[in-house]
Amino acid sequence: MPGLNSPVHSPNYGESEFKKPLKLSSASDDLLWDLKNNLYDGVPPEQFIQHIFGIKPEYVDAIMAKKWRLDSKLLIEYHVACHHNDRDRMAPPYEDLLHALGERVCRYFSEDYDPDKLWMHLKHSFMLAFPSRTIAKPEIPASLGDVSGSEYHSAIAEDEQSPSIPAVGPELEAPHPSNEDRMRSTRHSRKSLPLPITIHDLDVARTAVESMAVSGRHYTIRASVHRTSITLWYYDRACIVRALSFDFEKQPNIFALFAYGMSSVNTRNDDYNPEPCVGPSFVFPVNPYYGSSLVGTRIMFLPIVRGDPVPMFFVDRFIYVYSGLIGRGTMVYEVREDFMAEDGSQNEALKVSWPLAARPREDALISQILQAIPEWQDHLPEVTFSATYTPTDLGVPRVELLRCIGINEIPTERNMHVLGMSKYEKLWEVGNIGGFKKIFVDCVECHYHSYATGRVLHGDLSENNLMFKQDEDGVKGIVNDWDMASPVDDMDEVLATNIPTGTTPFMACELLCDDAPPHLYRHDLESFFYILVWACVNYSLRKKKRLSTAKVIELWNLPERARMAKVAFLIDPYCRDEVFNYIGEEFTSIKEAWLMPLWRLFRDAFVSAPEGTTLEGYDMRTCGGRVTFEKFMGALGKEPRHLSR
Template sequence: MSSSTSSSSSYSDDSDSFESYYSDMSTTSTPNKRRSAGVANQTLENVTPHMQDDVQGMLCPDAPIEAFVQHVWGVHPDEISAIFGNSWTLPPEHLDKYRATVLEKKLYEPFQLIAVDLVNQARKLLRKDASCPVKFWHKEGEYVIKSKVSTLRKPDMLSFLTLATLIKISWFFARTFFEFKDTDHKHRKRVHKPTVSSTSALPLVPEGVPSEDPGPSMTTSDSHQVVHRSSLVKSMRGKSRRGSHSTTRLRRDSTPATSAEGVFATPLPSITTPPQPITPQKRKNEGSDSSANKRIHLTPKVTKEQIQLALYALESMDASTRHYTTGFFIDRYKVSLWYFDRACIIRSEPFDFTQDPWKLVLALYALSVCDDKHAGYDPHLFPPPSGIPTEASSGDSIAEDVVGSKLIFPPMDGLSDSIEFLVRRIIFEYRGLIGRGTMVYEVLRLGRTEAEALKISWPLTIRDLEATIIRTLRERIPGWKDHLPEVSFSTTLTAEELGLPRVQLLKQVPPTDFRLEDRHMHAMAGELYKKLWEVDSVAEFEQVFLDCVECHYHAFNEGKVLHRDLSENNLMFKRKEGEVKGILNDWDMASFLDVTNKVRNTTAKHRTGTIPFMACDLLVDDPPAHLYRHDLESFFYILVWAAILYDFKNKAILRVPKPLANWDAGEMSRVRQAKGSFITYKLETDLIMNLIQPAFHGIRDKWILPLRMLFKNALRSIDDEADQNPSYDIETCGGHITFLTFMKALNREPRTLA
């Protein structure tokens, strides 16, 4: 299924590595920008612009706080009701320091102390162990955490189980992350620093001095929100302790506070919105339950300030087989809770913790009681005996690393026993946030002696499963099954079966134009194969290449499947009885064909491929349907790429020279121009041909040059004939590019296998 090593390449100009444009990044539009998953040098500067593209349109806003903590962190409705019904006091000393702070990084310590105090209050109320089991960790945003791919991040604050901090500060152990901002502070001048009362419902300031951030005042619409909030809590548990109209208030001092200069600090006046006159039409609309009368809001964009939170989520998801992760976004007093998984981002309704301290208490308390599953960790991952205990009183533990742990899947296909895999090493790991999230491991299955590859991904539910496609092909073209991956195990678990919080949360958010493109988890295991550059000689390379070209044709012609994502990583091999056999791998982007031998409409217009190997036709903003000849063009580019970069002696890939790096330039238009020029203009052709290594000169002369002429003539025929000839066959460029013409250019006769 996968290789024993992972492909990597570096450019002389530090440009991004090649990447795939996955058709299931979106079902409503064709991606035409790079994704964060394909950025090789994942510095903050390189990843941030791609992350901004990744997350736009994926945010579902304003989930109720109660629903968020219940479905994400597993807080019981009775506990939610108890916290809602209690009167809470923010610790005065720490709140005063928080309010007086000017620098953002100086907010971390007072907030940390506020958090611990509130968690202890809540645990005492709910008769939990008094000591807070969660550590709110920070180093004023100056501590660098290095990820597995050497990405450097300096998070504002992380929460850990206290025991985990004794072992290692890492993204793997971080339960959640915090991003602090002070956006209002950036747009005003601070006159002086008043000392304020910490028990007022709003921040207090000297008269005439602009406020820090008083937050929204109670308006007529806000009062309806209070009633709704109480009703929601009651619907989760029953009648609230304080009744349906209770609101949580801070205790107030009886004496006014004074500033450092001795000036009395008075509360800001409440700004209310006068009630609007109710017209008969308005009353009619408000009384209607018709969905047509519900206001549909536009899905909000993730702001540049919030992108940092998504970058933390990227590190958290990449550090393990995590199903989801969470974060806090704190803009001085305004707090929102964030949920990230492979399909979407869900944000809670924002709140001002000085006005609604119970919401902050609820969120922080949730962190202190959530178990591993509700922290987003994969429930199928089981650590070795040396794992880190999650609670002093329990036998549960989390793995310090995926490697050395076990992945255990429930019984399936009539089997009575679970399927267990010991993870020996990571072969490939996805470096994006939203999307397939593919992870490939070398594993050893319990009861077997041969290592296998285990691939876990999150494909769109509307797509055919990779395991299904492979099994279908092995049945339809049995003579070529030696050149197809062998699947020994596969399973699929839906979001409902996994208990992902998004299932319930999305039912309780206000209506917006957000549309979920649902994903499920697909796990598949099979034989472990080697990469194309790990063959021993050019002769073996030729054999593997031919095997894959012919297998690809028969999969298309008789198997009725088009691969659509050919790259150097998908042409693999195994050794059988002393001979190499090419394996055409990674069918997760493949599509079944309809009765007319065309890709089904659901995926026909969704661009797929890996940039250096994608056909020129597809490198446009509005690409045509993916055709068989586009895959043949990909084979051609793989051949050129290999002749320049493969070092069979050392089983390695050489550094990409700058002319070839243009095949993976930042803009698709540049890539299209570079490849088109290579095919059509002799000067550009010679520039690339001169890079080919001496060991590949034979392949250059007998394969690459004839194929280049084949594609040049095909492109010329489009210009010369397509517009004038109504019967011109665009699918084959007028008959120029077919399996037979491709094999003729290679000077090889197609094999006929029984």
């Protein structure tokens, strides 16, 4: 298990009610990484506006060719407010300038002017900025290609000195990008040199995180205003586009185009349309407060086959909300298909995510496993609905937007994947130690047979995907969330990707280094061990609660520290006992019966590798035969059932 360098992986998010906000520096580092590695500069503002708002080219030409004048009285009022750096005084004249200009442009085309639409755009995408210093320059963008439908959301930028992160919700947490989400690519071209990244750019990105945390938003835009300079931003799950700034006083024709896009009834407005539309995916509020919450809304998707009924789900509550920017953007909701059904009846889980298009579909992998091991169907998720939508299906403007700067191909495309399934309970909700132990063993065995016979390696085990259901036979453990799983060939080689996957506190030590080896079955067994330790320290089964993460294992959740902390835990009995001393009273029987035998198993495996570079005669797949399914079950004192191999 060589190497001690730590790359960045996904932390353990837990369930939303147990999350605590990350400190500013951590969230800022992630956003800065996104800006440096996923930012495309140089889109002319008029082309940005045209594609975002869906304005006809002939209208763009007409607006750009005409001379427009701004209201001089409002302009003076705005300049006075700018002189005093008074943001509250800056907003009204700026908005009035946009209103007046938008109405004139609509009149020019004999179109209806919609002040409510303009007000909504101002409320949800307008920011006033103060000067801020440069903190970085963007690098070549990394992963590109995620999409999904449009919406704008609110933000008024605070002064750059503000230490707070805009709230995404009452209990959301900005995640570290996973290794997959940070996959780099350089297969693209640029028309312009990278522009600086400022602290204010981070502020703008934070509000984009807030906006994207509301599902139904496949992308979001921001208009950042500093005095008379306007910078337009576009964000989706795979890329960020920054338009060239323009001066609305010196370039009123671009300002007029912007005002028209935000106020005309004939420009794109899918995000605020209060009526059901034929869009690929959108949210229609059942309650009167748009965007206040998705609870009580219905989510609709394109039919899988043309002419089929529109898939529709009514949201009862959030289960999990991804609160980062670039990445898979996974959202999970408790939903009903029948709006008239009683709350809590016929409920299921709906997961919406944006995995890399190159990855196998989760529903296809689950189907492959079920065909191979039908006797284990009670321990695998029951899929009730599945659909995948490409960027083209979703009509996202990002593709055309990038073509403006000569980028015709997205190197790492993402598709939106929707998965409906039966709703299961979390591991800590079982209520007693006997049920907990049965669920854990069920999951270990199901995971093994999925690998050995189903030829699929899960690869991302965490406390959140070891779940259970209860029927007349009692509790049954279920291995959930196969979206990061990979097919396995006849030589036991993982086929999908060489990029390490996993959730930081539960990842094998070997995978937490920059030169990580291919993901092996034994790495998932090591994850099972860490999940077990984590549960014994952090769960209250009697209260059916996941407690705050114990201080003694907090480092396990830090990408840059997790490897060293877990190495110390595995090889140093003193560090082991420090952790085991935090084991809850309910789990004391597990300490000697399960934890100590498993600790010795992985300690012996960790120190067993020959020194130096030669490994001749040593089986790295099993650490010399020390880490196998049979050895793991033996450490639990359990006889394997239904061995498939």
